[in-house]
Amino acid sequence: MYIPESIRREQDYKECVAFHGHTCMGVTIGYLAAKCALGLLENERAVDEELITIVENDACCCDAIQVLTGCTFGKGNFFFKDHGKMAFTFGNRVTNKSVRLVLRQDIFEIPVEEEKLADKIRSGMAGTSEKKRYEKMSEKRAEELFDRGPAVFFNVEHLDLVLPPTAARAQSSACDRCGEMVMQTKLEKMSTQLVCKGCRE
Numbered sequence: 001m002y003i004p005e006s007i008r009r010e011q012d013y014k015e016c017v018a019f020h021g022h023t024c025m026g027v028t029i030g031y032l033a034a035k036c037a038l039g040l041l042e043n044e045r046a047v048d049e050e051l052i053t054i055v056e057n058d059a060c061c062c063d064a065i066q067v068l069t070g071c072t073f074g075k076g077n078f079f080f081k082d083h084g085k086m087a088f089t090f091g092n093r094v095t096n097k098s099v100r101l102v103l104r105q106d107i108f109e110i111p112v113e114e115e116k117l118a119d120k121i122r123s124g125m126a127g128t129s130e131k132k133r134y135e136k137m138s139e140k141r142a143e144e145l146f147d148r149g150p151a152v153f154f155n156v157e158h159l160d161l162v163l164p165p166t167a168a169r170a171q172s173s174a175c176d177r178c179g180e181m182v183m184q185t186k187l188e189k190m191s192t193q194l195v196c197k198g199c200r201e
Contacts, residue, residue, distance in 0.1 A: 001108060002135075002142040003028050016064035026060025029086060029153070033061065033101050034068035036150035037090035040099050040158075046070035049077045049166050052091045056083040076167025091163045098161040101154040107145075114138065175199055 003023065007013055013031055020027045038044070043051060046069055053071035055062050058080060065071065065088065071078040086103035110118065117134040120126040126134070145152065172181040176193035187194040 016067045020063040027064045030061030030064030032150040033088045034065045052077045054079040054089040056081045056085040056087040098159040100157045
């Protein structure tokens with residue numbers, strides 16, 4: 001889908017692209033999800049761990065979400081579930097408000113005439129005028145969609161969610177097998193030894 005200049009020009013969008021490395025629809029979806037969630041939660045970017053994010057995929061969108069929300073793996077308030085879904089949960093530990101956003105199935109549906117032109121272009125049979133017509137149709141549809149705001153891209157569910165605890169802190173000890181230092185809470189018992197997960201596997 002065409003990404004309108006009105007989005008591309010936004011400074012916070014440019015920051016997401018700079019962090020990710022390129023412009024793509026994945027980054028744009030993450031950007032829209034974060035903007036939508038921050039609006040619904042009436043929140044600014046997280047300074048510490050007051051916000052949490054749970055993403056259900058490990059795609060490009062996750063980079064934009066980290067940039068805009070301030071939720072990161074390093075801070076311990078960014079959580080990954082390997083579900084392969086364009087679904088994102090955002091929560092505020094201060095207000096206890098939470099929302100889950102799921103990308104709408106119909107968001108990338110293309111009108112029949114536009115789809116026929118797209119097929120013709122893919123087959124190499126389209127002329128210059130048809131290509132230009134397709135571009136104009138695609139751009140117009142995208143502009144109208146993006147103009148309606150980020151919420152239009154998602155099904156929104158307000159949750160009564162028990163938020164994950166703040167990041168765990170623990171002393172480190174040496175793994176009895178490899179000798180590398182490990183958080184004590186991550187050591188696992190194997191026979192008479194306390195070992196890291198790498199050695200256990």
